Amino acid sequence: MKSTRRLFAICISLAILSAIIVGLQIRTATANANQPADPVFALLDNEPDAGKVETARFTGRQAQQGTPAEPTIGENKRHTNIQLLKDYPDSQLIPMMNLINASLGVQCNFCHVFKEGRLEPALDDKPEKKTAREMITMTLAINKANFNGRSEVSCFTCHRGRNNPVGVPALPLPEPAPRQGRGPGGGQGGQAPGGGATATAPQVTADDVLNKYVTALGGQAAIDKLKTRVMKGTYTTGPNTINLEIDQSGADKIHVIFVSPQGTMERAVNGTAGWEKNQRGVSDLGGAQLAELKTNFALFRDLRLKEQFSRMTVRKEKLDGKEVNVIAGASAGGKRERLYFDAETGLLLRRISLLQTPIGVVPEQTDYEDYRDVDGVKIPFVVKTAGVDGFWTGTRKFTEIKINAALDDAAFNKPAAGAPTPAKP
Ligand code: HEC
């Protein structure tokens, strides 16, 4: 009985503490990606340049302008049994595994052995893992032979959220949907003869949209005055709600603290090095977890957008009945992103990131709500995140946000192993 309770407690804390094992505990509550009508995929399908951005090319280690080449999966000594994916960036391993989970509608233990509450991903005991290797080989080969190496075909293309893809149409066939009127000249519609511009409304540029956003936030001067931010509130994922504190200083010092009844987990980066602290001790943070922390929790992530993007285009759309201006652009790390701005208020409502991996595109979506003024800067007090990783699918609700409080830089440095976790209220 006691040992069951202990095991339970370990499971729960691991669920909160480790993005790897978490998948198993919490993902059960999150929908799998069995939705062909998913807006992200619809968006991809409609995108004229879907998969055709240069960054979508996978030739092993990716050259990204400005950023030093990151270690590959094969170079990470922790991965002892990588045969096919070793030449791809280390930060993409777990996103790819999450994509596999979502594509097949399974969890990590479908292919990997789980021993004493721990995933042993390097073991090859399960036949499903062998099949998965064959499938990875096949998917890479399809893309190489047919799509010039772009990740057009993914596990999801065939699997659609099930481990056994359906290859035969079910009878009777559904009633065909009424066809959209195809005028003479057919197809896409709206294209003026001669291919001239068809803009009827005055054209907004990406600069206009971003400038309006900066004004809506409180102006460039207010943003430039930002030095630190402390945000306290809760994070709800599946059935679990835990306390959350995010401390940010400058562009690259981040400290995130999750407090659950089972314990505290901290993740931080002091500008360069990342670390994690939980009941088991202190460890270095790398790969996807560090990348996730740096991109998604940086102070200026949503405040300084212009500098993050190249090749921006704008189009008008509707989002939940609202007029929105959608900026499409490419950001660092081979991501294509979409930014949805409320046409009226100018505020950012949604951000979608599409990470190109060799076995498919990994989508991530963030929604921003309840903007309030905090000392002259508008900040969303509700942030909803969704992705193929169950742990990062949830809602952050802030109850308190302070800007420019004095923060001790030392708190972002890796603590000495064994130091007790400071009690957080
Ligand atoms: C459908 C099968 C499948 C599922 C589900 C799956 N994996 Fe994997 N995983 C693989 C295969 C195959 C490899 C080896 C790839 C290679 O050899 O290049 C692998 C490799 C790994 C590795 C590297 C192993 C090493 O050498 O250290 C880790 C870590 C990993 N997976 C974690 C996960 C996690 C976490 C999940 C759940 C989020 C998951 N996997 C889900 C098939 C799967």
Ligand code: HEC
């Ligand atoms: C071109 C279509 C296609 C793609 C792409 C594809 N699969 Fe499959 N996969 C199939 C089919 C079809 C089956 C069923 C084969 C059978 O029943 O013998 C299958 C079966 C599997 C199985 C065995 C399932 C079980 O119940 O044992 C695994 C595991 C798997 N695929 C993993 C993957 C992974 C991982 C990817 C992406 C890297 C992937 N597949 C991409 C078509 C595909």
